[in-house]
Amino acid sequence: MELKEMIGRRRSVRAYEKQPLEESQLAEIRAFMAKAVPLDASIAVHAEILDKAHVTLLQKWDAPHYISVCSEDRPGWLENVGFMFQQVDLYLQSQSLGSCWVGMGWPDESLVPSGMKHAILMPFGKPKSVPERTCAEDFRRKAMGEIADYPDDRLEAARLAPSACNSQPWYFVHAGENVLHVYREELNVIKRRMLGKYNPMDVGIALAHLMLTNESFAFRREKDPPLKDGFIYMGTVELN
Template identity: 40%
Template sequence: MTNGELYNVIFNRKSVRRFDMTPLGQEKLDQLKTFMQGVKRLDEGIKTEFSIQSGNEVSSIFAIKAPHYISFYSEKKEGYLINAGFIMQQIDLYLSANQLGSCWLGAAKPNKSVPQGRDGFEYVIMLAFGNPSEPVHRTGIEQFKRNSLSEITSIKGAEQLLEPVRLAPSAANTQAWYFSGDAQEIIVSRKKLNIIKAQLYGRMNIIDIGIALCHLWLSAEQQGKAVEFDLSGGPAPEGHEYMAKVRLRDL
């Protein structure tokens, strides 16, 4: 699977919540595992692990019934939630590009038969996946319920670069991201939340930022640009919290 194929599916992907419960064949699962081993990481210094489970290993009243789930575990280091979003979104796009359904599950936790930690790593998030029993793709941009570009960025002249970022999925479609600076150095921040919303979405919205960075990386590459991510602190627009700086240069 090329990065160009991952990029293309950004414009059609959607969450799939209804699945054919027949498990996928071993070959498809092996191909997925190979892809997972090669994903790009935002921070090479954060060790992570994946675990693929079957439907009966995962329980939650919120969980979507699917034949398979991928649980993501990570070392709890600075930036680990953004890194998780960045990595798992590549898998979400891979599944969609392979005509497989997938859905992020922030509300689900593996049940007791699946450890909350593995080798000292913390359980972070999960994706449900399998053969879809509903359409796996959108057929047009108008089917995305998303904020407009003017609502999520102050950068002028970067419409093509940021359109795929605008389409990124986020927990409960909160789209809490904001992009300022300029097209060479983008400051990525997220809306500050009140106490109640922070409890509901705080952690998820940081994972969302990683998802947006994944789309930004693929978009930049499509435009012949290399990106460098800087997660160390910096200033953010009023009402926002700084998340990352993304520097772009010609390849």
């Protein structure tokens, strides 16, 4: 199944069979990760597959495998990680595997390459009887009117994107038929502590969905950012 077809079917999986996957399947996943499209190719990213012995988790559930993603900490690093690894999330689910973004978990410190920071974990494995979603109604998401200045079918894929605590921080403002400014909600101090790191990643995830569902996708940051009250400018996309 094509990655874009998984946008309307994927879900976070939090119950896994214990047995590890075959090494050949792990090799295919590594090969896919190596060719994930970046949002900013100048930012170095390192990803590896770890087992449970090398991660610390706050949650009670676990999985046989964990992708640990580390990156250079440069402007745009979190959006870039979100953009790249949402492609991996969709790939895993297209292979009938389960996966979930996990912020509340960390790899052994010795496994974070020097000059990089840990960004996120993505547990994966064979899901324990998780039904696939089949339609948009299966998603608990904001309405189109809450994420854009006016309804635009091209934004449906972004609307369905996963986000930390399902916060769905993205907001799109049209600057022309095919040009949209992308914002995220400005958080209060308390929410910032919880979601501050993850909301830029969430925007990258939503942008990955736009890249996969549009014939052409280009992203840039305007030198003179267009301001919007209560929102933080993330960039501008051009779709076709």
